[in-house]
Structures are given as C-alpha cells and as structure tokens.
Amino acid sequence: GEDVEQSLFLSVREGDSSVINCTYTDSSSTYLYWYKQEPGAGLQLLTYIFSNMDMKQDQRLTVLLNKKDKHLSLRIADTQTGDSAIYFCALTPGYSTLTFGKGTMLLVSP
Amino acid sequence: DGGITQSPKYLFRKEGQNVTLSCEQNLNHDAMYWYRQDPGQGLRLIYYSQIVNDFQKGDIAEGYSVSREKKESFPLTVTSAQKNPTAFYLCASKKENYGYTFGSGTRLTVV
Numbered sequence: 001g002e003d004v005e006q007s008l009f010l011s012v013r014e015g016d017s018s019v020i021n022c023t024y025t026d027s028s029s030t031y032l033y034w035y036k037q038e039p040g041a042g043l044q045l046l047t048y049i050f051s052n053m054d055m056k057q058d059q060r061l062t063v064l065l066n067k068k069d070k071h072l073s074l075r076i077a078d079t080q081t082g083d084s085a086i087y088f089c090a091l092t093p094g095y096s097t098l099t100f101g102k103g104t105m106l107l108v109s110p
Numbered sequence: 111d112g113g114i115t116q117s118p119k120y121l122f123r124k125e126g127q128n129v130t131l132s133c134e135q136n137l138n139h140d141a142m143y144w145y146r147q148d149p150g151q152g153l154r155l156i157y158y159s160q161i162v163n164d165f166q167k168g169d170i171a172e173g174y175s176v177s178r179e180k181k182e183s184f185p186l187t188v189t190s191a192q193k194n195p196t197a198f199y200l201c202a203s204k205k206e207n208y209g210y211t212f213g214s215g216t217r218l219t220v221v
Contacts, residue, residue, distance in 0.1 A: 042212040
C-alpha cells in the first residue's frame with residue numbers, strides 16, 4: 001500500500017517560518033492535501049496542490065511539490081502560537097480513498 | 111450552514127457492548143468515510159460509502175459495521191468483536207472533485 005511519511009515533531013519560535021515535510025511512495029494522486037488538527041477536534045483542510053503544480057501560495061502558507069523526489073512540504077510564514085497543532089499530509093493514491101501520514105506536531109513557543 | 115455533525119462527542123462502552131456512532135451531513139455529498147485515530151498512528155480507514163445502500167471495507171474493518179440507508183447519514187457500530195475500541199473516531203464526506211470535509215469527532219472509551 002501507499003506509504004506517507006512525516007517527521008513527528010517540530011518546534012519553532014513565534015515569528016519564525018515552519019517547514020513540515022512529507023514523502024510518499026505512490027505518485028498517482030491527483031491532489032495532495034494538508035490538514036490541520038487542533039486538540040480534541042476534527043481535521044480542517046488547510047490547502048491542497050494539484051499534482052501538475054510545483055508550488056502553491058495561499059497567504060502565509062506555501063506548498064511545494066517535488067514529484068521527482070515524491071516530496072511535499074508546507075511552509076508557514078510568521079508562525080503564531082495559534083498555529084500549534086498536528087499537521088497531516090494526505091493523498092489519494094490510485095484514485096482511491098484518502099491516505100494520511102501519521103502527522104507532525106508543531107509546537108510554537110512565544 | 112452546511113457541515114458534518116458527529117454525535118456524541120464522548121462515548122463510554124462497557125466490555126461486550128455494541129455502540130453506535132452517528133454521522134450526519136447536509137452538504138449533499140455523495141461519499142462518506144469513517145476513520146479511526148490513535149495517538150502516533152495517524153488516521154486509518156474503517157469503512158466508506160460512495161453511494162446510498164453501498165459501502166466498502168477499509169483497512170481496519172474488523173469489529174465494525176456500517177449502514178448507508180440515506181445519503182445524509184452513515185452510522186458506525188462498534189461491536190463487541192472489536193477488541194481495542196478506545197480511540198478517536200472521525201467521519202468525513204466528499205463530493206467528487208472537491209476535498210474532504212471532516213466532523214469534529216467522537217471519543218470512545220471502554221470502561
């Protein structure tokens with residue numbers, strides 16, 4: 001099956017940029033997603049990128065996709081304490097259901 | 111406002127008891143999904159349904175059952191055959207060519 005790998009933890013200071021990385025094995029996914037989960041809550045779709053794009057920018061969020069290396073990243077500029085959450089990379093390999101990485105916990109300190 | 115409603119938010123189950131988690135959506139989405147989340151495990155797919163009266167097993171369907179009698183509703187039953195049911199359960203829905211929308215989850219604890 002599809003493997004989606006993320007580092008488990010990232011700690012940054014408020015105002016810094018955060019970069020969360022994701023690698024995957026199946027490159028057939030049309031869309032690749034980033035979701036955010038705050039404690040005790042459901043998942044909120046942050047952004048997504050179409051597989052034929054290299055980059056997508058949405059306010060403080062920048063998504064980079066390197067299809068050759070099967071690498072997806074999410075950059076959060078000017079990180080705030082309210083950005084502290086778990087971030088999930090997700091894709092739909094083989095046009096099947098959504099497959100998630102295990103999530104990266106982002107901790108932002110003042 | 112449209113969205114997905116999961117209930118209850120917290121649920122306690124005794125050993126050997128079946129419990130049903132509710133998931134209702136008013137987004138007119140065709141497909142609905144149930145995921146289980148355990149700490150450090152990410153989300154794992156239990157069951158999904160693309161249309162009414164049809165559903166498929168996901169990666170961890172053993173000990174669970176579902177029904178899809180209405181487009182808006184996709185309840186999940188955790189049966190006594192599920193040996194380790196304590197987890198956070200998330201329901202999602204999706205309309206073709208759009209992203210997934212998630213509910214706020216149900217936390218199930220065995221007591």
